Amino acid sequence: MTPDAEDLRRFIIENFLYGDQRILLKDDDSFSGRGIIDSTGVLELIAFVETRFGISIEDEEVIPENLDSLAKLTRYVARKQQSGSHAG
């Protein structure tokens, strides 16, 4: 499944912002910088992305450069899928 920014946006809003649709989340907004995500939140995000897109995220890849905004996340997932690290 290809990463879909809207799909990710929906997950972020539902899971971390109590589904509040009034919140404007821009593609480059930092999840941690805006206080949307804490350390447990990062783990929740990892679990979601792994299941949803069939990839497996290594510990050293758990860094803001890969996961901390919609744009970064979409790029990272696409890259992982291309590099053939599909879990199944």
Add this chain to the structure above:
Amino acid sequence: MWNRESGEPIDAFRLRRMVDTLRHRGPDDEGTYIDGDLGLGHARLSILDLPCGHQPMSNEDGSLWIVFNGEIFNYRELRSELLARGHRFRTQSDTEVILHMYAEHGDGFVSSLNGQFAFALWDRIQQKLFLARDRLGVRPLFHTTHRGGIRFASEIKSLLSDPGLPRQVDPLALDQIFTFWFPIAPRTGFVGIEELPPGFTMSVTREQRRLRRYWSLRFPPASRSNGTARRSDTSYADELISLLDNAVRLRLRADVPVATYLSGGLDSSVVTALSHRHLGNGSRTFSIEFEDAAFDETRFQSEVVRRLGSIHSSFRCDGRAIVEALPRAVYHAERPVLRTAPVPMMLLARGVHESGIKVVLTGEGADEILAGYDIFKEAKVRRFWARFPSSRRRPLLLQRLYPYLSGFQRTAGYLQTFFGQDLEDTGDEFYSHRPRWRATAPLRLLYGGELREQLKGYDPVAELRDHLPPEFSGWHPLSQAQYLESAFLLPGYILSSQGDRMAMAHSVEGRFPFLDHRVVEFAATIPPHVKIRALREKHVLREGVRGLIPDPIIDRAKQPYRAPDHGALLQVAGGVELTREALGPEALATSGLFQPEPLRALVAKGSRQPALGARDTMALVGTVTTQIWHRQFIQNEGASS
């Protein structure tokens, strides 16, 4: 109560009902005194001078009357001084000492008391009511104005026993609780009901009411806190332990047995060991055990018990017990809480009460006055890092701070973004606490439309700023952070929601040697870099107690007191139902405080995940307990709901 404007005689039935709601605080005796339009009522927990300490108590000619909750620990010394000045006493109680101190010195005598107290003193001749509360806020005192008259009590429920009193949520207080965990005194959760803040007296006559602050925590200016200490660490440690030992000795004064709470951490172990020195064999200790290993400290408790040979009792607590007791804990706390941690304290008090003990010493206060909390170290590391913001190594120090948080190690790559917000804004007076308040800020997304409307333009941090002393900006950053914890969180949550209210729910009085004002004032003079040596918190205390308690207790990493919360509410039988009811559409519509959709999403998330993060946990516990609180107090359904 005093109908000071209307002059209407006191309704004895109404006064009696106010006392009745407080019988859990004082099951041993009760009494009332009526002087025309003034009435005093008291429910007594007998600890000193069991046969003669009946209250309300008067002086020998009946011109002064008092109701008093708490203890004056230096009453024997004060009594000797008064005897030398010709005062005559009828009892051996500390209560009578207060009456004579007032007669001798007037209002200013409060500064001579070493104790934990809340009292109301009626001066018949001057027609003056004098209310006072201890320095740190150990004992509670609430008051309200009703039809020009004043009502006061140890707990809000006593005031609300009058059906004529309005019951209304203070939206600003609620926002403060969801931001800081406490309402900023004098606010309470209720419009029109105020708390007499710690360290204050209030003098009321027919014409006027005057609030006076007689004590406040003060630190030396930063210019004197920095640099090299003039004294050795050992000399600070020795003086601290000597003061603390005296504070413990004074707090063992009672005509009933005194025990200690033993968490297994440094502070309670120190208090236990010092008490044991004075009590010898036969001293008693009480602990909570948690089924969940993540919270349990049994191993360390056993270590101390083995060393001291105390008679130890331990009470096991699991999610189910927490859920069952949660509504009752909210009833006693009289405000919403964002964590379930108060509940086990109430269950522990029940066990202590059933063991026939009325008084316990605990280690409360050490983390505030000696800089034990992680937040202090966190701020220190962030400041160190802010000097070289591009450093990759400096933020790694933060990793050491939270080893007990699940998942924290895996997200180590995130340290810079989690803690790097406003990193370089080191001049901010709230630098230490910003990350914490940022974490609670999203909880506002849960508020209902009307609440949001009421809070438009309101900033709780600005209100907090208004309560800071003028010297605050000149203090060392650690002193500033300590002040925020000691002057606000300590009385507003630790000593109240988690302290007095939980212990007194089962007629147990907590005593806190670390909060003896002499210990507190001395601790404030210890230079910040000595308090936290490198990243070693409570360094001076650790230095001082080597040999007194087992080394593994001295050298163990700090484990904050926590209790099972999310799992208890969403994954244990009873909790699921409680949550469903509290956050159901009907209950939410009745209170109107929260939006149903986000809470549905939160509950769904918490039901499918094995764990929730800190913020979601606070959201869940905070909304559930607010709903319970609303039902009990605003809808007036009482403790059974």
